[in-house]
Amino acid sequence: MTGNQITAITELDRSHYKTKVYSGGHFIYSDEPEDLGGTDEGMAPAALLLASLGSCTAITIRMYADRKNLKLDHIKIELAICKEEEMNKETTISRKIIFTGDLTEDERKRLLVIADKCPIHKILSNPIKIETS
Incomplete structure (x- = not known):
């Protein structure tokens, strides 16, 4: 990826389905609701x-x-x-x-x-x- 692009990195380990999202020095979680097997700790x-x-x-x-x-x-x-x-x-x-x-x-x-x-x-x-x- 080149320097003039907007970038993001996502990482998911064995957590169901809580995903770490990184971009520009910022960090959030994305997840799925509990009824879909997630932990509902972040936005879908x-x-x-x-x-x-x-x-x-x-x-x-x-x-x-x-x-x-x-x-x-x-x-x-x-x-x-x-x-x-x-x-x-x-x-x-x-x-x-x-x-x-x-x-x-x-x-x-x-x-x-x-x-x-x-x-x-x-x-x-x-x-x-x-x-x-």
Whole structure:
């Protein structure tokens, strides 16, 4: 992997299925719920995917709002995706964005357009090729 890439390392020992995730000096756990054999000590992988989209969306909106001096006090993003067994090539992620602050209707509409500019949204909206070695 080259220096200009975003990287992550995951490690899983004999724990069922608590996985260590490292990136950029940070550390979290991913896991599965107990009913799937995990210990439920971390977010499920699909939840991490949603968290990536939600946090990237919020950060992108905040950057824009700050640059434009908008009176945006709070951003809440609710995300959902179907269960793994229901996924196919047309899987849909639903994303509801709620703004709190003294914003005009035009500003709210513009922030929704800006939401689609987040890098993770762009990645997920295009075909993804995964190369495994």
